[in-house]
Amino acid sequence: MKLQPDKSDVQTLTAHGPGWVAVNNEKIENSVVVGSRGERFAWDCARFEHLGDTHFARLAELGAELVIFGSGARIRFPQPAWLQPLMARRTGVETMDTAAACRTYNILAGEGRHVVAALLIESPGDGQ
Template identity: 35%
Template structure:
């Protein structure tokens, strides 16, 4: 079997996660976090729509990690993001981390807004 090494170029993959934290590019982020190919840092959570709307034109899809379990995001949040041209894919935060890394390795225009796991 042939294995292929994954390359992220200069983008920042998610290295790990656990209760209350995400590790990106060897930095630990505590609480809700926003991860983009060019940056990673704190995010204000589901009420912080402005930070997500600032991604319009830079990403095509936002992976919305809803915590330990999948949940539906507020309808207004989803509608406003889609009106700005950003597709929204809600899932559990662990699934969002894995999906982000896979799509990032393919060079996709994505970001992950992540709620912590408890």
């Protein structure tokens, strides 16, 4: 699905599909973290089952006001223990499927909020 954001000076999630997202029109086929203040790095997890507390601890270090966790093709919630570093920093966390996370990130980033999208990108054949 192609997304059409309003004019924005922040990184934008411009499209998504099974097994990929596009950041500023660059197709990415692995899990990624994208932030409204220019943060962008590969998120070392290929499947939901590979996630753990260290993945979310790294997100806490970014100091965002909100982390949007895109859990793949369907919504799956992280274990509460994984979120402790974020809660300790009073960082909000919202969980949704990756498509919804892309749309929500664009809206909040466009409003000037310091938001980070942690997007789980699984290969289409990974049992999504």
